[in-house]
Amino acid sequence: MTPPSPPTTVAPSEIRPYAKRIAVLPFENLGGTPEDERLARGFRQDMITELARFPALGVLAARSSESIAAGGLADAPASAPAESDYLVSGSVRRSGQVIRVGAQLVDARTGQQLWADRYDRPGEEVFSIQDEITARVANALNARLDQQHLAVARRRSITALAAYEIWLRGFECLLQGNLAADEEARAMFQRALEIDPQFARGHAGLSLSYFNEWSCDFWSTWGEKERLAFEHARRAEALDPHDQIMQVILGRIEQYRRRHELAQHHFQRALALAPNDAETLIQLALYVAYQGDHELAVSMVERGLDLNPLCPPWQYPYAAATYFIVRDYERCLRIGARCSPTGFTDLPAYFAAAHAYLGQPEQAVAMLELFDQTFAERIAPGRSRDPLEPVAWLCHVNPFRHEEGLQHLLEGLRRARAMRGDAAVAVRATTGEPDAAEAAEAVPTVRPWPIANMFRREGALWMLCYEKNAVQMPELKGFCDIAHLLGHPGEEFHCMTLAGREDASGAAAGSEMLDERARREYQARISELRAEIEEASDANDPGRAARAQAELDALVSEIGRATGLGGRSRKLGDPAERARSAVTWRIRNAVKKIGAAHPTLGRHLANSLQTGVFCRYSPERPTDWEV
Numbered sequence: 001m002t003p004p005s006p007p008t009t010v011a012p013s014e015i016r017p018y019a020k021r022i023a024v025l026p027f028e029n030l031g032g033t034p035e036d037e038r039l040a041r042g043f044r045q046d047m048i049t050e051l052a053r054f055p056a057l058g059v060l061a062a063r064s065s066e067s068i069a070a071g072g073l074a075d076a077p078a079s080a081p082a083e084s085d086y087l088v089s090g091s092v093r094r095s096g097q098v099i100r101v102g103a104q105l106v107d108a109r110t111g112q113q114l115w116a117d118r119y120d121r122p123g124e125e126v127f128s129i130q131d132e133i134t135a136r137v138a139n140a141l142n143a144r145l146d147q148q149h150l151a152v153a154r155r156r157s158i159t160a161l162a163a164y165e166i167w168l169r170g171f172e173c174l175l176q177g178n179l180a181a182d183e184e185a186r187a188m189f190q191r192a193l194e195i196d197p198q199f200a201r202g203h204a205g206l207s208l209s210y211f212n213e214w215s216c217d218f219w220s221t222w223g224e225k226e227r228l229a230f231e232h233a234r235r236a237e238a239l240d241p242h243d244q245i246m247q248v249i250l251g252r253i254e255q256y257r258r259r260h261e262l263a264q265h266h267f268q269r270a271l272a273l274a275p276n277d278a279e280t281l282i283q284l285a286l287y288v289a290y291q292g293d294h295e296l297a298v299s300m301v302e303r304g305l306d307l308n309p310l311c312p313p314w315q316y317p318y319a320a321a322t323y324f325i326v327r328d329y330e331r332c333l334r335i336g337a338r339c340s341p342t343g344f345t346d347l348p349a350y351f352a353a354a355h356a357y358l359g360q361p362e363q364a365v366a367m368l369e370l371f372d373q374t375f376a377e378r379i380a381p382g383r384s385r386d387p388l389e390p391v392a393w394l395c396h397v398n399p400f401r402h403e404e405g406l407q408h409l410l411e412g413l414r415r416a417r418a419m420r421g422d423a424a425v426a427v428r429a430t431t432g433e434p435d436a437a438e439a440a441e442a443v444p445t446v447r448p449w450p451i452a453n454m455f456r457r458e459g460a461l462w463m464l465c466y467e468k469n470a471v472q473m474p475e476l477k478g479f480c481d482i483a484h485l486l487g488h489p490g491e492e493f494h495c496m497t498l499a500g501r502e503d504a505s506g507a508a509a510g511s512e513m514l515d516e517r518a519r520r521e522y523q524a525r526i527s528e529l530r531a532e533i534e535e536a537s538d539a540n541d542p543g544r545a546a547r548a549q550a551e552l553d554a555l556v557s558e559i560g561r562a563t564g565l566g567g568r569s570r571k572l573g574d575p576a577e578r579a580r581s582a583v584t585w586r587i588r589n590a591v592k593k594i595g596a597a598h599p600t601l602g603r604h605l606a607n608s609l610q611t612g613v614f615c616r617y618s619p620e621r622p623t624d625w626e627v
Contacts, residue, residue: 021307023060023084023108024048027101030093035165040092042168043101047088052277060084061278061308084108097122163196170205174212182209200240207232211249224471224597226253244274248284255287257600260401264291271300278308279315286318289325292402297322317343321350325405329354341367342374346394353412361419368416454626455483464594466601473597478590481583485609485617487627492614499579525592526552551606584611 024047027040052059090103104116170188173181189205196202210229233249240246251266267284274280282304289297301319305311316339323332332354341348352367375390386392391413400406454465461472462479481498529552536545587609595602608619 021058021060021084022051022086022088024051025087025089028091030091036092036094038168039094039165043092049274049277052274058276058307061311163192163199163202166192167201167205174205174208179213182212185209198239200236200243203232203236203239204243204246207236207246207249226256227596229253242273244270244277244280247273248280252287255290255399258399260291276307278304278311282311282315282318285322289322290398290400290405292405294326298326313339314343317347320347324350324354329357341370345374345378346397348374349394349413352416353409356412356415356419364416365420368420453624455486456627464598464601466598466604471598476590476593478586481587482590482605482609483627485615486625489617489619492616495579495583495613495615498583498615580613583615587611
């Protein structure tokens, strides 16, 4: 089902020109302490975000505004001038729990002060000061204000300044971009939520921390990190629906799930909320390019670079990859020269393909070698891998909506590999140089990730792959049963066969069919299913509601068989009854845990596995498995 279009002030297919350019300079820390300095930086960044919500205002990003305060933009590229029409400056001072903020608006060309004011508020009202300054600045500039824009001024529910300050510390940790820093940040965000459970940014920070790991280098825990990033983003969105960053994250996750219509909904919402936020535009441009809207993607990345010509190095990979997707290879490489070539794990692959399309074999081969090395270090450290895995991984982490977009990237890589030559090309080269077409044919055909649907044990973990998504999970009772059933689709197996002699005789006659642990887990799942049915009904999704209702009916029936009058557990009778109860419980418990880590596989198994005296795997469509 396609979600309803959000109320937008920006057409999803265009970026409107802004009328005035404004820079928010660093707010002066009059308190002098490191805590006050952090507060001043955070207050200023939030001011930039709020002003960027107005389509008529082009707001310079923080990094570029700082260069104005330092004396100019001498390092800015000539193609992205950053002169500002107006300047906002201010100061922050704290006295106990009272915050004093001063702000002024100046015409940058004449030096004339257009507006100034001072605010003394309790610390928990710091955001009301931001909202008031935002409205006053916009009014002073005669920007077109309507009720919708005033309504989306962020009203975060915060009851203690401490939560905000802890969030600022956690966000500083996130910028370090490593696992230890992410874990430290998560502890701070959790602490902020303990102080204020309704603080949306606490969940936003947790989502960002998991997103950092999920979308970057921690491939082995992809499914779990994706789930946690999504859950916290949804909770942050519920508390603050006007935060464009959460819309971007939700859109990215839906795009990686290949639910492109939902992704587009979130991207349009983010664009409507912050049409001139430089960092949002640059990051969002790549995902719009994946959607296939090249014109909009170029407009967004150019607007982002225009508003932030001195953007931090970590943003340039988004711009470089966007230019490759729209076939502007020279600009891809030119922008890419401003950042580390391994800023993204797959960035060297983009550069290799760009050089190959430009007919630059030496550079293409060098970047191809760098990609192989980076992949081995970050994605597959300390293990052997299928030679096709790096390219198959690329297919998964670049979620193109249309096949031609992916094939464009893969064709560039095929040309780069042909320029380097693989074993087959090298052998043939001894009897004569192959032409480019022959060399390209020598490159193995790339299969999408994963190489196959898998449900099998690999060492201490199980590798579960389905529908181009893979997770690794620890051993669970029920995995061996599921693997056996997947390996024999359509065949019925008696529960005694699956239970085995040990399980069939392990419970003495007269013991309970449903112990206390199983009872709790059944009841928890029933509560989840009832909530899912209600949510699906509200979303007008009858298919999802029907699937959840079918599982709910089966669980209720199972509990009915296992309990007697008054809800007391019945006693186990013959071995077949004990086996049926044990096998049913462990398969359903395993499917529930799989669903939390790999929702698509969990739904497939819930719909395809039948349990009871006889168990069977009946997939909706023919599905091959490696077990």
